[in-house]
């Protein structure tokens with residue numbers, strides 16, 4: 001169901017005032033969240049949607065999750081402290097607060113772990129990953145060193161980023177019976193799927209001689225799990241990128257209704 005939240009940026013002085021007024025804590029903080037729906041412990045927006053439905057706002061045609069207030073002063077300071085961009089810090093604080101509005105918390109260790117995983121996944125989906133393109137390309141180039149390609153002498157490496165933040169690498173593996181050969185992209189994909197990963201956001205592909213876009217079979221294989229995948233190709237210092245739908249237009253995949261199971265986590269299709 002469509003949901004909305006109100007996000008406001010302020011400074012340390014004002015967030016301190018709000019923190020004092022509403023929570024009795026007289027100090028500035030990075031983010032405050034005020035949920036509209038009161039989920040009971042162990043319930044979240046996904047498991048108690050009826051609570052959320054009560055917050056339906058006919059004007060904006062969405063369920064109002066609540067308010068988020070972020071101190072830009074604090075965000076700037078923390079971005080510097082953690083050594084990442086202000087964009088990542090603000091995205092992190094927003095995602096963190098959004099999960100609070102949806103009933104998640106991090107008081108108990110096991111809840112904290114669940115929330116951390118959801119946050120990482122949300123940030124990855126938004127393309128604000130800890131893992132940047134440079135690292136993926138570097139890992140793809142490393143994987144290329146393991147290429148087994150005595151017949152084509154065309155070495156390829158791939159590095160696939162899963163929505164949960166894990167990365168999986170692969171190289172091309174040829175065979176005396178040529179048709180048995182496997183491309184780097186599918187090696188990485190099959191390794192990932194066999195270890196439980198089902199959603200992916202980016203793949204980097206490195207080759208030595210020229211930039212190598214995935215072959216038709218790999219495009220189809222990737223489309224099964226990541227129809228909106230970002231594909232980066234690299235050769236030396238050269239780089240190019242495209243989305244999978246550009247590489248495989250009018251594709252045929254799980255969304256064509258032949259498979260009930262879309263490989264999605266049940267928590268994110270509500």
Ligand SMILES: [Zn+2]
Nearest residue numbers: 183214215218
């Ligand atoms: Zn291929």
